[in-house]
Amino acid sequence: MPSILEHAEANGTAADTNGHHRPETPVGRMALTDYSINPSPSSEDKRARVRQAVPEDLLLPNGFPDYLRMIASATSRVYEACNVTPLTPAVNLSNRLECNVLLKREDTQPVFSFKLRGAYNKMAHLDPAISWKGVVCCSAGNHAQGVAYSARKLKIPATIIMPEGTPSIKHMNVARLGGHVVLHGADFDAAKEECARREKQDGLINIPPFDDPYVIAGQGTIGNELFGQVNMSKVEAIFCCAGGGGLIAGIGLYVKRMAPHVKIIAVEAYDANALAQSFRKRQRVVLNEVGLFADGAAVKTLGEETFRICQEVVDDFVEVTTDEICAAIKDMYDDTRSGLEPAGALSIAGMKKYVSQHPSQDSNRTLIAVTSGANMNFDRFRFVAERAAVGEGKEVLLAVTIPERPGAFARLVDTIMPYAVTEFNYRYADQDVANVMIGLSLTAPAAQRSEELQMLLQRIRSEEMTVTDLSGDELAKSHLRYLVGGRSAVANEKLYMFSFPERPGALERFLKILRPRFTISLFHYRNYGGDIAKILAGISCPDEDSGDLSQFLRDVDYPFEECTNSEVFKTFLRT
Structure with missing residues (x-):
């Protein structure tokens, strides 16, 4: 994809993309986020890997999943647990940016995050002959809540492994949703090892957060919904947080097949930019350190399958600062009186930056930002309020x-x-x-x-x-x-x-x-x-x-x- 590679080469390092001032947000090696863990080694044969997860009749002749059919199939199951989320006009943002801004409100799902779509779709397609034993996942965030909620809905036992330092509000909420919470280890690496041990010892099925065809297809139902909510011929671009790639891969697959003119723009925090660095180097990279402010999208590396898809469907990427994310949270509140988590506001922050870098005289240009989640501890709003005006x-x-x-x-x-x-x-x-x-x-x-x-x-x-x-x-x-x-x-x-x-x-x-x-x-x-x-x-x-x-x-x-x-x-x- 020449456009995005040219963009990456032109932008140089991440520090060059952060505006006039270079921020210095601290990053740490020990994290209690969903994905700041050592990734599994890449498989030698990508097709063989996905064939193990998808039935033969859902594979294309090239050996990869037929995601359009999988997304269509997902719509028959996903809405047993998920809502069709509204596409809300952002009046104040539209006036300020002089364009038509629409917000795809994934923060209004039952667990306040898009993660429920992928988790439920994956679990709904499990073979009952083996799923009765239960599922397991390693997460301290939105994925954990999605798995716990889905398990309760499908009456499947769920074990959620979390690091011992996970805030009580998170593990208590997962327990409230029906998941059996196990606090193990000082960090996510230790928790992941425990997750793998229980998977093997107890015969449980591991539900991955993003790098799985059924999870990707579940997130892709968002793209399907958009075609029933807006005239896509008038949409210029859709902005999504990148994270591990499941959300943007799913939406991008569907939208690019049905409306290829629509640009798919990935947004990342400047200190958690695995997608941007992978695109610059034309291969998956593993970050040594990951910034934790937008913890819901803090990954060390993209998934193998999601990176393959992103190379096909992502047109551009934007990196934003902590202060710009805080300003986006405030923008969301001003327009909807709703509070987003930092990762959930990445799309708005990236859209604002993209508009400033790509001005247009067309006041009718339509941009969609996917507000992906709203799970944030109340005390973090103190920091957001302190920094929002500076970010703006x-x-x-x-x-x-x-x-x-x-x-x-x-x-x-x-x-x-x-x-x-x-x-x-x-x-x-x-x-x-x-x-x-x-x-x-x-x-x-x-x-x-x-x-x-x-x-x-x-x-x-x-x-x-x-x-x-x-x-x-x-x-x-x-x-x-x-x-x-x-x-x-x-x-x-x-x-x-x-x-x-x-x-x-x-x-x-x-x-x-x-x-x-x-x-x-x-x-x-x-x-x-x-x-x-x-x-x-x-x-x-x-x-x-x-x-x-x-x-x-x-x-x-x-x-x-x-x-x-x-x-x-x-x-x-x-x-």
Whole structure:
């Protein structure tokens, strides 16, 4: 396929595809994801391998499965457990991207993931003469839930092997669905070995997560549904997360046979890009490390059969950053009031990036994003909310160095106005210069935000201040923004915590009242989206000026609490 290989060669390494800033999301070797496991060695004869899984009458003359017939056959069984998921217009996204965006809502399945289709189709076609013994799988995610749900529906015993460190919410949910959960081993390699042992010892049937013709055909029923939901002659492209390849292979097989003009676009996280790297090297590769943010699609390698199919049906691929995934989760919420898991939002993130890289004057172009899953722990939304604005380019994080002298703080405030301040961190540390970390909301349309940012940076520099854009700095975003400052020996320092309504102009009013009458030794503010904002301010005030400080506290007209005598303040912020 020249188009995708040319694309791969043109794009070089994964680091080149992540936009202006190169992110540095940590990756780890030990994972509790579905597929971050050592793959089985490739078989010498691919045809022989698939022949073992598919009856002779479902094979093509070339020895490979007739997937169109298998998908048609799957429709007679899959809907015993699965829903025909809606194809939902994304009004807000459509307006912003100036095209027709449709969302294929696989997150609305009974287990909130497309995985149920493949698992059920595989298990529904098992020979009852051997399936009565039960099935087994190794998974800590959506595949486990799909197998457990299918087993209950088909009245087949199911054993789910999970690593011992699997979060309780996951193994408890699988148990609730009817699966017998076995926690074994410190990581997925150990769990996989236990799965293989039980398969052999107890005569159980292993249900693979993606590299199986029946699993692929089950996922392919999504493609069949699309033809009954939209005029496919008007569809330009379908975006799917890549993962192990089962979803995109199944959809691609059906769509390419019925509507070959429709592009099939694979989307991966930049640090879990097995498909992209395999296409670049024209062979399956095994990643040494896999990023875990989009854990539902975190694979070390594609399946053997799924890679073969992807080479035939995938037209292009897009790699996205963690922040771009967070922005896509927010986009989904804004349009549907539904929350996706990171892997489930990959398709939206990739579609947005693809549109920006391939602009079109045709406002009627139709793009479909398959929202593949919504199984995410609630506490992860905290991280998503923190990073979504940065991923969208709406928020920038800046480090500004100003002279440590009266009036400099006030001049900085004047310079950044009227931008809405989302974050403000400062602590006195040096008698000559002050380092301030500021978050600001940009106002220009997405296409002009880069130019707007450069103009803002130039404006700050024109005031003889040094400024650095930290929006792409993982250390700053994940850690330093919470650790600005430390213990200081500021003379006559008093600490106050202020509360004020979180509404436009409230912070600016506070800053204008505050400056330039007092020396500010500490300042911390972060917009968390609540109705009440909290500001922590350190003020250096000699005893003879205490009357002026008392007057200021009355003038500010916001509730406050003095924290000067707090043990926490004395321990961490005072020398």
